[in-house]
Amino acid sequence: MAESRLAVRKTYKLYIGGAFPRSESGRSYLVAGPEGHPLANAALASRKDLREAVVAARKAQRGWAAATAYLRGQVLYRVAEMLEGRHAQFVDALVAGEGLTGAEASSAVDGSVDRLVWYAGWSDKFAQVAGSSNPVAGPYFNFSIPEPTGVVGVLAPQASSLLGLVSVVAPVIATGNAAVVVASEAHPVPALELAEVLATSDLPGGVVNVVSGRTAELAPVLAAHRDVDALDLAGAAEGTEAELEAAAADNVKRVLRSRRPGPDWSAEPSPARMLFFTEIKTVWHPVGV
Amino acid sequence: MVDRGRDPARTGGVPPRGRNSGLADVARSEVSLRSFLLGLPGVDQVGAELRAAGLGARSIKAAAKLWAIDTAISMVDLTTLEGADTPGKVRALCGKARRPDPADPGVPPVAAICVYPDLVPFAKAALAGSPVKVASVATSFPSGRACLPVKLADVADAVAAGADEVDMVIDRGAFLAGHYGVVLEEVQAVKESCGPARLKVILETGELVTYDNVRRASWIAMVGGADFVKTSTGKVSPAATPPVALVMLEAVREFADVSGTAVGVKVAGGVRTTKDAIKYLVLVNEVAGEAWLEPDRFRIGASGLLNDLLMQRYKQRRGAYAGSQDFSVE
Amino acid sequence: MAPRFVYAPAPESRAVVNLRPSYGLFIDGEFVEPIDGGQFKTENPSSQEVLAEVSSAGLADVDRAVRAARRAHEEVWGPMPGRERSKYIFRVARILQERSRELAVLESLDNGKPIKESRDVDVPLAAAHFFYYAGWADKLAYAGLGPGPKPLGVAGQVIPWNFPLLMAAWKLAPALATGNTCVLKPAETTPLSALLLAEILQQADLPAGVVNIITGAGDTGAALVAHPGLDKVTFTGSTEVGKQIQRRLAGTGRRLTLELGGKAANIVFEDAPLSQAVEGIVNGIFFNQGQVCCAGSRLLVQEPIAESVVEALKRRLETLRLGDPLDKNTDIGAINSSTQLDKIRALAASGEAEGAQRWSPSCTLPERGYWFPPTLFTGVVxxxxxxxxxxxxxxxxxxTFRTPDEAVEKANNTTYGLSAGIWTEKGSRILHMAARLRAGVVWANTFNRFDPSSPFGGYRESGFGREGGRHGLEAYLEGSLDG
Structure with missing residues (x-):
């Protein structure tokens, strides 16, 4: 019979610019399971960490947007592959963190993998569906194409810490945006584990940045940050949206409001999220000899 | 080739790109000519047509219209270029040219009569003592499909018969084949044969098709010594159009900036109404500039236009419309 | 030396316009006196002549208009089949065409813009917008915006003074086609064409309350956008006011479209079709006296041709004709208001104070009215x-710029992102540049072209949402993300 062995606990850090730093503040917070028992310590990100994440996202975004849609699709599919490969680990994390049954957790991981595959397939079709050639009344060729909005701040859903997270991050990056994600405050572990998946999935560093911490502390910083182009309020606490939206107006951010009650993340989505985080660019050119 | 120019890159006009060369260098070799022409800024068709249409929408009324009508009359090259032309037809036209409206001596004479070379002597005789010039088409007009000696003989014949002005056609075949040097040398040779006669170089823009070509051909003609660049023979459709005139007027303005020499523009074919003529005058005024608003620098080759100008003149002065039989038909 | 060819005045006749001495608010299908508003005067900016007295809507008037729109949405316009809505909108388009001369003259009188622009751009494009969206009303299911598209309800729409009728058309046509009803607030200084449009809507027998037009100043607009009875707010105007509206709507769940300011770069490469580029630069900044959100106000010209382009521009500007907006030969009309004139003057003065070189063609400004000459600043950093x-x-x-990268960097170095221009004969460079410019509309070898089928709208602080085209429908339809 094997001797009992002391488990090695994992330290969870932030994911910024493709690296895994600790919070510059040196702070961390205790992540508890559904019954209140301690699960892990997560880094408690500061305003400065968030700022670094925005810088990293801005730096990565241009190259990511310039990559071919085909390549972005490949990368997203690779993320799906890697997630599938770590299926059991994520099931454990959800069972421990959210208190799901094994079957529920397994279904959430399946759903997350499938969602990634769904968006992977969208990356090189979205422009065809969202774009158009416009029959203007004159000798001009005129076309409209969707382009990424830029850097999107994402408050990840609080309850659905993996499927909800994947459902809001995948549409942001599928179209060429970069994301700064504030993980579910109570259940940050799946997001931080996902960061490891992303880091090993050919996704360029900085395209997705994940910070853990107090949503109430980080959200206003993200909302007011003038180098953030859009904001997804999925994980905003009820009652804070008005303040966040108002702060976001300072640089006319596109703000995707949170729904009450939150959406059923297991339902098949529409392209609407991709549409929301893209800008339509219209180009005119004369037609002549 | 005489150096007609300053350094184009130093002028306010549109400088040629590439090597920093004066106009003398342009004509030095086929290579330099070609690189100069292909280095001219392109003409965007849609933009050029939009600009011409915009100027065509100017509303010329009252005193401005009267002035424009008389100015247009004085710029008409009254033209007959038919196989059926006879001395009688030419004499009739000359009468009209000297005094377009017998009932109104205030009407200015036209600028010139334009005929085939063999009819120049009759025109010359009929216009003796009048300020109206005699222009002769030449160089195997209208196709220009003959060898150079034949073309030069055609020119010499017209000049010998007393033509004040020679309207040559460029070799469009050579131009479209990219043999720009051939086109240039022909213009230079004809210019030499013209002696004192002024040379109008017909580009036949309807066969050149693109505005880029119109611009390049204008420059070849001007570098070759043209006194006027002229749109068309009148035998090919489309003939003169406002955007073609726009491109040519820009070219002469730029050439004047570069060389100090003002070349004129002649629109020919398709100008039938007073409204058309006034549109061209607006183009001249706003594109080349008002210095071009005189018969030495702008001409309209036409036949039917003159009577329409007279009818509109009558209407402007008397407030009532003239009848179709009030003016002579030649 | 006196010019040779002096164009005689060619004024469009004012007689086609029947101005009433005073106008009420257009609510629930009729013109009514304000309940708690007042009156103000609208003037001709080219002469400062008072054109008419117009009503200013107060809070109670705004409320009345929103209620009328709600009722019309629930009882008439919402339930109406798309093909019937479509025919109403087509009918409005036709009447706009039939009364185009009248609309053009009125627009030039109230706004100060040259008649050639109101006649050839504003009015025909306004009619075209109604035509375009009329056809969508019964085809929304095919717009690719989800199954069973539904209207939002009541839209509050606040429009600017630079294209009064055209902006009304941009707002109303897609809203009506998608089954929404509207409360439109025209700009304080340019209410008249919208009020004539109200008469046209009556003439078209559009059901009462479907479109309500309430005139007034900024406080009327503020009251409208803040009204809780709205489902949708659309605003075209300054970025400053746009931000205020976005803040005001924070937390309300009401949908918002903003079309705000701009500082467009018009980029001219050395291989550009230069004559057309010069025209495009002129059209880009002097169209509508430059009072255009997408105006090409920053000319970025490649250094080798900078001098010659400026010279060519100066020559061209000397031919611009500034004066009576109703004269058919006028290229540059009046500035819309004394307030706007003051702003322009102040910024131009700052340009000089900060060391840029100022130049204007030799043109005489009329004594009365609000005028500013076409102005170039060189040596700008x-x-x-x-x-x-x-x-x-x-x-x-x-x-100036040296390389394509530098041009992109300078063009994007702004908080705005509405439009941009590129001039080059090299096709691959156009596509390269177009992909990198952060702007909602990119004009290559042209500028300031508009079409109802062509989406228009900004990146960044130039706003969000699109107007025009299939994309313009999205702003007025319920989406899967609406909670």
Whole structure:
């Protein structure tokens, strides 16, 4: 019979610019399971960490947007592959963190993998569906194409810490945006584990940045940050949206409001999220000899 | 080739790109000519047509219209270029040219009569003592499909018969084949044969098709010594159009900036109404500039236009419309 | 020397316009006196002549208009089949065409813009917008915006003074086609064409309350956008006011479309079709006296041709004809208001104070009215106010660049992102540049072209949402993300 062995606990850090730093503040917070028992310590990100994440996202975004849609699709599919490969680990994390049954957790991981595959397939079709050639009344060729909005701040859903997270991050990056994600405050572990998946999935560093911490502390910083182009309020606490939206107006951010009650993340989505985080660019050119 | 120019890159006009060369260098070799022409800024068709249409929408009324009508009359090259032309037809036209409206001596004479070379002597005789010039088409007009000696003989014949002005056609075949040097040398040779006669170089823009070509051909003609660049023979459709005139007027303005020499523009074919003529005058005024608003620098080759100008003149002065039989038909 | 060819005045006749001495608010299908508003005067900016007295809607009037729109949405316009809505909108388009002369003259009188622009651009495009969206009303299921598209309900729409009728059309046509009802607030200084449009809607027998038009100043607009009875707010105007509205709507769940300011770069490469580029630069900044959100107010010209382009521009500007907006030969009309004129003057003065060189053609400004000459600033550097702030007037700042990368960097170095221009004969470069410019509309070898089928709208602080085209429907339809 094997001797009992002391488990090695994992330290969870932030994911910024493709690296895994600790919070510059040196702070961390205790992540508890559904019954209140301690699960892990997560880094408690500061305003400065968030700022670094925005810088990293801005730096990565241009190259990511310039990559071919085909390549972005490949990368997203690779993320799906890697997630599938770590299926059991994520099931454990959800069972421990959210208190799901094994079957529920397994279904959430399946759903997350499938969602990634769904968006992977969208990356090189979205422009065809969202774009158009416009029959203007004159000798001009005129076309409209969707382009990424830029850097999107994402408050990840609080309850659905993996499927909800994947459902809001995948549409942001599928179209060429970069994301700064504030993980579910109570259940940050799946997001931080996902960061490891992303880091090993050919996704360029900085395209997705994940910070853990107090949503109430980080959200206003993200909302007011003038180098953030859009904001997804999925994980905003009820009652804070008005303040966040108002702060976001300072640089006319596109703000995707949170729904009450939150959406059923297991339902098949529409392209609407991709549409929301893209800008339509219209180009005119004369037609002549 | 005489150096007609300053350094184009130093002028306010549109400088040629590439090597920093004066106009003398342009004509030095086929290579330099070609690189100069292909280095001219392109003409965007849609933009050029939009600009011409915009100027065509100017509303010329009252005193401005009267002035424009008389100015247009004085710029008409009254033209007959038919196989059926006879001395009688030419004499009739000359009468009209000297005094377009017998009932109104205030009407200015036209600028010139334009005929085939063999009819120049009759025109010359009929216009003796009048300020109206005699222009002769030449160089195997209208196709220009003959060898150079034949073309030069055609020119010499017209000049010998007393033509004040020679309207040559460029070799469009050579131009479209990219043999720009051939086109240039022909213009230079004809210019030499013209002696004192002024040379109008017909580009036949309807066969050149693109505005880029119109611009390049204008420059070849001007570098070759043209006194006027002229749109068309009148035998090919489309003939003169406002955007073609726009491109040519820009070219002469730029050439004047570069060389100090003002070349004129002649629109020919398709100008039938007073409204058309006034549109061209607006183009001249706003594109080349008002210095071009005189018969030495702008001409309209036409036949039917003159009577329409007279009818509109009558209407402007008397407030009532003239009848179709009030003016002579030649 | 006196000019040879002096164009005689060619004024369009004012007789086609029947101005009433005073106008009420257009609510629930009829013109009514305000309950708690007042009256104000609208003037001709080219002469300062008072054109008419117009009503200013107060809070109670705004409320009445929103209620009328709600009732019309629930009882008439919402339930109406798309094909019937479609025919109403087609009918409005036709009447706009039939009364185009009248609309054009009125627009030029109230706004100060040249009649050739109101006649050839504003009015025909307004009619075209109604035509375009009329056809969508019964085809929404095919717009690719989800199954069973539903209207939002009641839209509050606040429009600017630079294209009064056209902006009304941009707002109303897609809203009506998608089954929404509207409360439209025209700009304080240009209410008249919208009020004539109200008469046209009556003439078209559009059901009462489907479109309500309430005139007034900024406080009327503020009251409208804040009204809780709205489902949708659309605003075209300054970025400053746009931000206020976005803040005001924070937390309300009401949908918002903003079309705000701009500071567009018009980029001219050395291989550009130069004559057309010069025209495009002129059209880009002097169209509508530069009072255009997408105006090409920053000319970025490649250094080798900078001098010759400026010279060619100056020559061209000398031919611009400034004066009576009703004269068919006028190229540059009046500035819309004394307030706007003051802003333009102040920014132009800052340009000089900060060291840029100012130039204007030799033109005489009329004594009465609000006028500003076409103005060029050379020697402009990016750090000057005239290179960064929206002037909204006939003032062009000329900057230079050396490489395509530098052009992109300078063009994008702004908080705005509405439009941009590229001039080059090289096709691959156009596509390269177009992909990198952060702007909602990119004009290549042309500028300031508009079409109802072509989506228009900004990136960044130039706003969000699109107007025009299939994309313009999205702003007025319920989406899967609406909670």
């Amino acid at each position: 990016p750090a000057q106010r005239i290179a960064r702030e929206e002037i909204f007037g006939p003032v062009l700042s000329v900057l």
